[in-house]
Amino acid sequence: MDSEKFREEGKKMIDFVADYWDGIRDRKPLPAIKPGYINELVPAQAPSSPEDWSKIFDDIENVVLNGATHWHHPHFFAYFPTGLSYQSIMADILSGGIAGIGFTWKSCPSMTELEMSSLDWVVDLMGLPEHFKNSHDGPGCGIIQSTASDSTMIAIMAARASHVERIKSEPTFMKWVSETGVGKTLKGIFDRVKVNKIDDEASGIIAPYFHDPAVFERFVMYCSDQAHSSVEKGAMLSAVRLRKLKATRGFLGNYGVTKETLQNAIKEDRARGYIPFIFLATVGTTCSCGVDQIDELGPVCVEEGLYLHVDAAYAGTFALCDEFKYLTRGMEYVDSFNFNLHKAGMINFDCSPMFFKNGTHVSRYFNVDAIYLAHEYQSTAADYRHLQVALGRRFRSLKIWFVLRNMGVDKIREYLRRTELLAAEFAKLILENGKFEHFVPQHLGLTCFRLKNSTNADNEKLCNAINDDRRIHLVPSTVHGTYFLRMVVCSQLTTLDDVIYGRDVIFEIADRLF
Ligand code: PLP
Numbered sequence: 001m002d003s004e005k006f007r008e009e010g011k012k013m014i015d016f017v018a019d020y021w022d023g024i025r026d027r028k029p030l031p032a033i034k035p036g037y038i039n040e041l042v043p044a045q046a047p048s049s050p051e052d053w054s055k056i057f058d059d060i061e062n063v064v065l066n067g068a069t070h071w072h073h074p075h076f077f078a079y080f081p082t083g084l085s086y087q088s089i090m091a092d093i094l095s096g097g098i099a100g101i102g103f104t105w106k107s108c109p110s111m112t113e114l115e116m117s118s119l120d121w122v123v124d125l126m127g128l129p130e131h132f133k134n135s136h137d138g139p140g141c142g143i144i145q146s147t148a149s150d151s152t153m154i155a156i157m158a159a160r161a162s163h164v165e166r167i168k169s170e171p172t173f174m175k176w177v178s179e180t181g182v183g184k185t186l187k188g189i190f191d192r193v194k195v196n197k198i199d200d201e202a203s204g205i206i207a208p209y210f211h212d213p214a215v216f217e218r219f220v221m222y223c224s225d226q227a228h229s230s231v232e233k234g235a236m237l238s239a240v241r242l243r244k245l246k247a248t249r250g251f252l253g254n255y256g257v258t259k260e261t262l263q264n265a266i267k268e269d270r271a272r273g274y275i276p277f278i279f280l281a282t283v284g285t286t287c288s289c290g291v292d293q294i295d296e297l298g299p300v301c302v303e304e305g306l307y308l309h310v311d312a313a314y315a316g317t318f319a320l321c322d323e324f325k326y327l328t329r330g331m332e333y334v335d336s337f338n339f340n341l342h343k344a345g346m347i348n349f350d351c352s353p354m355f356f357k358n359g360t361h362v363s364r365y366f367n368v369d370a371i372y373l374a375h376e377y378q379s380t381a382a383d384y385r386h387l388q389v390a391l392g393r394r395f396r397s398l399k400i401w402f403v404l405r406n407m408g409v410d411k412i413r414e415y416l417r418r419t420e421l422l423a424a425e426f427a428k429l430i431l432e433n434g435k436f437e438h439f440v441p442q443h444l445g446l447t448c449f450r451l452k453n454s455t456n457a458d459n460e461k462l463c464n465a466i467n468d469d470r471r472i473h474l475v476p477s478t479v480h481g482t483y484f485l486r487m488v489v490c491s492q493l494t495t496l497d498d499v500i501y502g503r504d505v506i507f508e509i510a511d512r513l514f
Contacts, residue, residue: 001053009053016057017089020065021072024493027065029073029473037067069473074493077474077502080286080314080343081419081445081490087406088348091398101392104373105381108395112382115144115397119353122341122400125409126319129331132355134382141359143387144351144396148313149230151338151354152280154366154388156238158336158356159278159307160219161210161365166305167275168215210365216240220274222265224257224292226285226479228311234280241274247290247479253441255290255479257281259300266304278307283327284315287477287486289443291315291327298333310337313352317344318420318444321413336362344419344445346412346492347399356387363387415492419445422489422499429503430487435510439484447487448477451514456483458514465509472502 001009041063071082102111116134119142123132131140145151216239223231225244235242245265247255266276279301281292294310301308310331316339318324331337336356342349356362363386373385385391403412427442430449439448450459456478463476463485474487487502 005053009057012057016060018086024070024073027070027073028470029070029076029078030467030470031067031069032470033067038063072491072493073473074491074495074498075472075502076490077472077487078490079475080488082349083340083342083345083347083351084492085346085348085403085407087402088346088351088399091395091402092348095395095398098395100395102395103385103391103393104375104383105377106375109381111393111395111397112384114395114401115384116142116382118397118400118404119144119355121404122353123355125404126316126328127325128319128328128337128355129357131357132337139358139360140356141382141387142353142355143359143384144400145338145354145388146350147230147352148228148311148338148340149233150389151336151352152228152230152309152311153234153237154354155280155307155309155336155338156221156234156240156278157211158362158365159221159309160216160238160240162307162361163219163275163277164210164212164215168209168212213239216275216277218274219277220269221278221280222257222262222276222306223280224255224282224285224290226255226287226290227280227282228286228313231280231282231311240277243269247285247292249440251291251293252443254443255285255288255440256292257297259296262297262300263304266300266306276304276306278309281308281310283310283312284318284444286314287479288440288448289315289446290440293330294328294334295330298330302333307335308333310334312337312339314340314343315444317341317412318416320345320409321416324416324420324444341400344416345403346407346415347403351396351399354387359387419489422494422496423447423487425496426487426489426499426503429500430506432503433507433510435507435514439479439482445489448484449487450482450484451510454514456481459483459485462506462510462513465513466506469505469509471505 070076072084100108100111102108105112120133120135123130123142130136131138132142134141145154220241220243221235222243222245224247226247227244232242243265245257245261247257250256250258262279269276279297281294281297283291283294298308312327315327319328334357336354338352338354341347341351341353345351366386366388384393423442423445427438427447430436430447435451436449437452439450451462460476460483463474467473474485476483476485478484489499
């Protein structure tokens with residue numbers, strides 16, 4: 001494909017995407033296919049010679065869209081939303097067109113600097129602490145990660161490293177090494193510490209300094225038993241113990257961890273010889289949109305010397321509106337905060353801002369220098385590679401820049417408010433036939449409900465029947481063994497009529513089954 005053909009076919013592709021959006025109501029949210037459907041449509045071997053573009057284009061409907069779950073269908077009520085706007089699609093086209101990789105400032109200055117300034121806009125719009133700004137004099141900063149899961153993993157590793165560093169700087173540490181034998185392989189070579197690692201010249205082995213498993217062997221981290229699965233995965237991959245704290249009903253009648261629960265766990269675990277090092281709070285749990293109250297839990301973390309990370313993957317964006325700012329109360333205690341603009345922020349996946357109180361400090365834990373990455377401004381300019389696992393990164397900030405400039409933040413606020421209002425309507429509608437009850441009060445775009453006087457199996461049967469029917473799509477969840485259905489207002493196209501339609505489908509199927 002040369003540039004002429006690209007101009008011609010690219011325009012057709014834009015039309016195709018716009019048509020897909022305009023006609024999405026004519027589809028169903030879930031495809032009518034079974035695993036392996038692709039084998040009948042796509043040959044096992046790649047073609048031996050290039051195929052004509054028009055042939056490939058003609059296959060998109062059959063191979064791709066017929067097998068797609070339509071996340072932006074007005075009757076898609078599952079998971080949490082994923083963002084979308086023409087402005088951010090444009091940004092992705094441009095990012096793909098520039099096709100650069102911005103791991104250091106030098107490798108693409110505009111990619112680094114636009115990210116820095118667009119995230120400063122976000123800090124202002126959300127009313128987050130000034131110290132999260134890239135332009136702030138202090139060591140705080142913001143970066144766009146790919147996902148909330150990546151941010152969680154980074155936070156755990158940063159907290160782990162900071163605790164290892166603290167322990168190693170204590171005079172008692174060497175005494176502890178000799179008494180316990182823990183880390184004895186490294187004994188005697190701490191004085192040769194350079195950055196991030198210890199080079200044992202005799203053996204050629206490079207040992208991690210900040211990520212020293214001998215020191216974090218007895219570390220334990222905390223999260224709510226309602227935290228997302230990515231937190232457990234982050235703990236597992238960071239090789240640290242995880243204690244899930246029982247969330248109880250409290251704030252907003254929903255599930256969250258109390259400060260007493262956290263305090264007791266820390267005390268008990270210290271008595272058992274463990275070293276608590278991070279509390280990973282959730283603002284807007286996936287199961288029920290519960291909140292770990294940061295203004296309550298933050299002081300405990302400060303007092304006990306724990307790193308505090310906040311995963312607000314879905315709910316965070318709502319803090320763009322004044323009436324939802326209760327979600328970010330206590331941000332001054334937070335070491336790192338993350339949310340997905342690609343969920344409720346009308347921005348296409350992936351765009352997951354993460355803010356650090358002390359990013360300069362944290363960046364040392366992820367730093368591995370190589371001559372080919374060095375540049376003349378590295379001591380003064382930001383090199384984002386030091387705050388992520390991967391080296392490469394793409395031009396994600398274009399999405400924020402285009403959306404905030406051309407769509408405007410008020411449009412996003414309008415979407416968030418409409419989402420919440422429609423969810424509140426659904427919460428009323430679902431009670432109308434007297435068969436259902438709320439599991440917790442509706443919060444933001446999520447309503448959790450179940451059949452009255454029912455068993456888990458009844459609700460599971462209902463949920464499966466609704467999804468088999470395919471007119472609407474939602475997913476279930478459980479909290480402490482109770483199964484319920486989750487209805488999330490996701491699509492920008494969803495109206496009150498769609499919510500009523502959703503209620504009608506649920507009532508019709510429930511009447512048929514029970
Ligand atoms: N955290 C919470 C609270 C979530 O609800 C989700 C996904 O819905 C995630 C993390 C994972 O998000 P990501 O796909 O960006 O890793």
